[in-house]
Amino acid sequence: MTIKNRFLTSYIGGIVIASVSILTILCIAFYVTTGSVPTPKTLYQSFTKQRSLSPEEELAYVELRNIAKTNPEKLLAEDMQKNLQQIDQRSLGVVIRQDNEILYHSKELVEESLIVHFPSFNTNNIETKGTIDNAGRLYRYIKFDFYYSDKSKGSVLVLKKENSFLDFLTKWGIIIIIIILLASIAAMLFLNQLLRKTIIKPLENLGQVMSEMRDGDLMIESPAIPTNTAREVHELTANFQSMRAALLVSIQEQQNLENNRKELIASISHDLKTPITSIIGYVEGLQDGVAETPEKQEKYLKTIHSKSLALNKLIEELFLYSKLDAEAVPFYFERLKLAKFLSHMVEEFQLYNREIQFVLNVAEDVYVYIDRMQMNRAITNLIENSMKFKKTIEPLCMIVEVVVVDHIVEIVVKDNGQGISELQLPYVFDHFYRGEEARTSTTGGSGLGLAIVKQIVEKHNGHVKIQSKLHYGTTVTIIMEKA
Structure with a gap:
């Protein structure tokens, strides 16, 4: 079942359940009380029977009942007409009947309707209260039955016109219920349409976009939705x-x-x-x-030996690069004094490469969090790269210095080698990238050295940059946070 139909069903079900529950409770209560099945008219009549008399009704009723008990013929006397008119002036109605003939009724009452709807005669006066319909108007009455001196049946009624609202409900109750039901259905249809516009239709459009995306059209844009669409x-x-x-x-x-x-x-x-x-x-x-x-x-x-060593080195660097790329190399960070770390590296290179001139410039109180072995590998790659591309006409001179700016530490490795052209400079950190000049058997190189440097530095939450000019040397800067 769709969302729309589910909401529609819930609306209808809510209305039906609430209506049936209320009607069932009312009917059960009325049936238990009266023993009859309730209708709008019987409900109203039962209501009027239980209501107490107003002072005007009670006074007029007592007065007429006493006359009917002691001297019923007095009700027919001419001097009684004046008293009956005074009762009429109190917004009450009076009806006097002898057998089936209406002897007196107030002006606003219709005699033909009184004859048809007059309550049954009962000398025990058990049912003295009720409601009577007179020409379409409802009146609440109180009745007293008696016998005239000639044994003819007599009745006196004191009537009170019901208010317009109760009268209206009694006569038009069914129509009102139908109108309310129709209004509820119309409201339900309106809400259902609003629901479709603000929820169902946008969801259908979204589903259509998803279907097209499933078919491969990932560039499709979902249609704009109305501003009054549900927040969800x-x-x-x-x-x-x-x-x-x-x-x-x-x-x-x-x-x-x-x-x-x-x-x-x-x-x-x-x-x-x-x-x-x-x-x-x-x-x-x-x-x-x-x-x-x-x-x-x-x-x-x-030659075979040198080629095998170069091949072995290439495989090792390729293996390291793959492990770094797959984040399979563990890093063990420790707080190190940078001066001691770099001086140890420079001394080791000078021991085996005395033709290289090293200049180390670093303050004694600079500390960083690094992995000793991996950072050693990165800086070693930089120095070896400079050694491969040194100038043939002058000795290689390398400057290793540390620059501290606020909480940032820069490790600068500078050489006076061949340098890199501007065209090649943006690609030197890509794996297996080498300039055509580097593709010689004498310099070797795997094209992974600087790519490995970049990965190691990024694992230290740092970054690396390079500056170079052809024939004027290269400067590589490793930037990281101070410990």
Whole structure:
């Protein structure tokens, strides 16, 4: 069942249940009290029977009843007409009957209607109160029955005209109920239409958009919804739009990852094929006896060894890069004095590379939270990168310094090497990116060094930037927070 039909059913059910419950309670109460099935007229008559007399009614009734008891013929005397007219002036009606003939009735009463609706004669006067219909108007009455001296039946009625509201309800009650039901149905239909406009239709439109998205059209926009739409529908539409935007971003990222994967596979294939081809060539040369002399054989073996080492280093860096990218490398951060950490690294490089001139400039009181091993690897990659691309006409000079600005620490690694062209500079942190000049057998390089540096620095909640000019050296800056 649709939401619309569920709401419609609930509206109708609510009206029916409430109406039936109220009517059932009233009918049961009336039946238990009176022993008869209630109708609007019997309900009204029962109500009037239980009401007490007004002072005017009681006074007029007592006066006429006493006359009827002691001297009923006096009711027919001419001097009695004056008293009856005085009763009429008190907004009361009087009817005097002998057998089936109306001897006297107030002016506003219709005699023909009185004859038809006159209550039954009862000398015991058990049922003395009730309601009588006179020409379509309702009157509450109190009655006294008696016998005239000639044994004819006599009755005297004192009537009080009911107020217009009760009279109206009694005569038009059924019509009023029908009008109320029709108004309830109209209100229900209006609410149902409003519900469709503000809830059902926007949900249907949203469902249509979802169906089209399922078929592959992710760029479709959901239609605008009216301002008076339910708040929940607004929130649902907003959440759907957020989900669609996130899905588009996810798909774009997936496409980028797929492109990166293809590029990575192509780069791996290229970088693995070159040293392996060389190794195969030299091994086949040794097998075919191309290297006849021991000197040539030694040269071939050294080349195979160097190519194997380069291949092994490439595999290690590729493995590290993949683990960093998959967040599979654990980081153990500790608070370290930066001066001691960097000076130890510089001393180690100077021990094995005495041709490099190092300048270390760092204050003694600078502390940072770093993973000692991984940050060592990152800075080592920077220094080794500078060593690979040093100038051939002058010795390599490297400056390692620390700049502190407020709570920010900058580790600057600067060299006087070959530098990087402006065209290549934006791509140097991409994996497997190398300038064409770098693709030589002498410099080696996997194209992963700076990409690994970037990943390690980002794991420290920092970032890295590079400045360079061709033939004028390179400056790499690692930026992180001070401990």
